[in-house]
Amino acid sequence: LIVDGERRYRTALKLGLKSIPCIVYSEMKPVERLITRFQLQEQHDNWTAFDKARVVSAFITEAKMKTKEVAEMLGITPSTVDGYLSMLSLSKRSQNIAEEKRIPFAYLRGVAMVTNKIENGRDRGKVEKALLQKIEDGIIGRVSDLYRINTAVALAPDKAIKAILQAKKTSGEIVKATGEGEKFLARDF
Numbered sequence: 001l002i003v004d005g006e007r008r009y010r011t012a013l014k015l016g017l018k019s020i021p022c023i024v025y026s027e028m029k030p031v032e033r034l035i036t037r038f039q040l041q042e043q044h045d046n047w048t049a050f051d052k053a054r055v056v057s058a059f060i061t062e063a064k065m066k067t068k069e070v071a072e073m074l075g076i077t078p079s080t081v082d083g084y085l086s087m088l089s090l091s092k093r094s095q096n097i098a099e100e101k102r103i104p105f106a107y108l109r110g111v112a113m114v115t116n117k118i119e120n121g122r123d124r125g126k127v128e129k130a131l132l133q134k135i136e137d138g139i140i141g142r143v144s145d146l147y148r149i150n151t152a153v154a155l156a157p158d159k160a161i162k163a164i165l166q167a168k169k170t171s172g173e174i175v176k177a178t179g180e181g182e183k184f185l186a187r188d189f
Contacts, residue, residue, distance in 0.1 A: 049105040053084035083109035110146025145171035
């Protein structure tokens with residue numbers, strides 16, 4: 001079982017090499033393999049937040065681990081584990097866009113937080129797309145903007161969704177469109 005170096009192995013086969021330098025580990029349990037893969041992949045620049053999220057999900061589903069156990073094992077907080085898991089609720093299309101545009105984890109976590117509050121699947125997909133576009137265009141320039149939008153969706157979902165779908169609306173304008181501005185002021189204070 002190849003834990004790391006699959007591409008090198010395939011290339012060596014195509015080149016007809018008779019031997020390949022490698023490190024042979026004694027038999028590993030599935031959880032040990034996941035941990036080793038996670039640690040090895042952490043060293044690669046091209047490893048996306050979704051790649052990490054899929055591994056975190058595998059720890060929980062395949063290894064039957066709890067969020068806190070995964071967090072301790074990987075040296076991250078339980079809320080970060082939850083953030084990775086929530087990202088996997090984004091549509092495949094949104095995941096592909098986010099990976100292609102290299103949108104940072106904190107923003108993806110915020111988008112998932114907002115969209116998970118929306119019950120209607122069609123609206124959820126439109127909001128995902130709109131939020132990712134706003135991030136790419138710089139209209140959403142801080143993660144805190146997504147927290148404000150999340151609160152707007154919680155307080156007045158229909159008005160907030162309508163405002164989010166308008167191309168140039170900032171988080172402040174989305175909040176204002178909900179008519180719940182006073183509640184935001186009290187919360188911010």
